Amino acid sequence: MTTTREPTPPDRTPSRPLTIAQIAELAGVSPATVSKVVNGRSEVAPETRALVEDLIREHGYRRQKKRPTAAPLIELVFNELEGAYAMEVIKGVEHVAREHGLAVVVSSLQEDHHPPATGWIEGVIGRRPHGVIVVFSGLTKAQHEQFKTRDIPVVLVDPTGDPGHELPSVGAGNWSGGLSAARHLLELGHRRIGLITGPAHALSSRARLDGFRAAMDAAGVPTDPQLVRQGDFSAEDGLAHARSLLAMPRPPTAVFAFNDAQAMGVYQAAHEMGLRIPDELSVVGFDDLPMAQWLIPALTTVRQPLAEMAAAATAMVVAIARGESPVQNRIELTTGLVVRGSTAPLVA
Amino acid sequence: MTTTREPTPPDRTPSRPLTIAQIAELAGVSPATVSKVVNGRSEVAPETRALVEDLIREHGYRRQKKRPTAAPLIELVFNELEGAYAMEVIKGVEHVAREHGLAVVVSSLQEDHHPPATGWIEGVIGRRPHGVIVVFSGLTKAQHEQFKTRDIPVVLVDPTGDPGHELPSVGAGNWSGGLSAARHLLELGHRRIGLITGPAHALSSRARLDGFRAAMDAAGVPTDPQLVRQGDFSAEDGLAHARSLLAMPRPPTAVFAFNDAQAMGVYQAAHEMGLRIPDELSVVGFDDLPMAQWLIPALTTVRQPLAEMAAAATAMVVAIARGESPVQNRIELTTGLVVRGSTAPLVA
Known part of the structure; x- marks a missing residue:
């Protein structure tokens, strides 16, 4: 099945990225149109844009001039703007960005629209940010490519994707967090432990x-x-699953919810069923959001250093934008169990 | 006490705003330096910047060319990035900004530094946003002037300042919210009602x-x-004041906390003292943050439509940036009491 490669026609030069003029010729459009696509301007027909992007992806794109100066911006992208979790991340990013004289643009991929509004990525490219921080990667492969061809670095925070991903990323010790939650409950004598996990893709x-x-x-x-039980990281879901778990003929004596929001739902279910936490049910969460200490009883939870993770991702993206190679492609910050009032020894 | 006004020297022309060249001459600096100050560039000595700003404030500044095109940005400024409250505001701003093809830059005035880092306002001016939305106005009079002289519109959300302020603003029906909370508790038979207010300047x-x-x-x-009791809108503060109120010889039978975070502190104090909510103590909050419904019992609270307020402010700032005059300088959205499980009739 060996194929002989034809000598490349001189006007294709796939061994080198194409110039704007060459892309324009291949696409049968004007160089001005190609330039608009490259710079994220909006006034290009979708089909033309797709064609030009395909050619750039296939052949690469060679700047004829120096890259235009990046604007003093960092883009912070969420799947959804929701909850105290996102606020911790914004704080961490803003803190480091400010030290570098950079402003933070916050946006969400998933607004009311599915699929995401067209034009989002063109907007980002057009703003020429120093870099992009993506929380819970919702980017497509094509979007990654678009940033790559524009030399806009992207760093992921707590990606739901593979840690071996080609993009640099910052995560937390999820495995060891799960381990420490289980050990804590086992030491207290619990054997039947209910789990409310996150979604399968996470x-x-x-x-x-x-x-x-x-x-x-x-x-x-x-x-x-x-x-x-497989949950979706919402309090509503934690409530529904906890109701079901606690209604079993042999209910669990402890529940480990995979985030604090779900743990709030477990509190609600226990309250409805007249079960006292921690005497009759132990509960462990994950994240340690600010409100965890204000639940009654205060929530035992695995602390995830969200602001620090976001700060580390920002430092990484700034370094890459300066031309430095990241020391590591993947950083994992430590999680730690915070024992409060929601866990107690099993009463036989 | 009538004074005769001297004829104005021709090089001062206070009746008309000054050009960059005239400001430069008065300040004894180069026009390039004045231009840097006007455009929010950073490489100007602080004393020179202050001098030029003083002259602009005194005389006004006349653009020689058309105003440079505004960048497709809205600036959203908080005193502090904290809590679910701020997240609701970000959501509301992002939603409307996106409809107008604008990105949202989020920043906070109060980071770790007091006074705020110099350079913040120069950064905003340098980014040439369509407009600025300020939450809990922490802007100084001088900063307002700086935006005004650059034709960058500013709208306040829930300002702690005077609603009769010259800046357009969006607020909520705070007075009617306080009224409805009191009526609700009075109807339930409560007479001794503890209050944990916000700070005096709010x-x-x-x-x-x-x-x-x-x-x-x-x-x-x-x-x-x-x-x-005068609080500071934090849960810690709600806890401290509630402990003190409930330890009184004749303690209140209900507490109205002026935000939901403080109400969480009241729950904690009641728990510590073995008081059951709502049987032995009724609690009312203010805001109706997403977590209010997950407290046990679910919190009766005055709903403040934060996302809608932020959306209204964004629409206002976009309209002003387009050259439209706002229909009103002050918009107040309605608050409404949401009755849940934390309030009950007084048991005699």
């Missing part, structure tokens, strides 16, 4: 589950599959 | 207090000054 959730199981296996305690 | 807090008192006066129930 690798962070999978890592927490695996860490949890590792501790259970080490203790010789089987994990009952009936006690493992 | 007019919103004063309006809530006045509305509360109006209902109490109408019912012929005196407001015991000992039951009125």
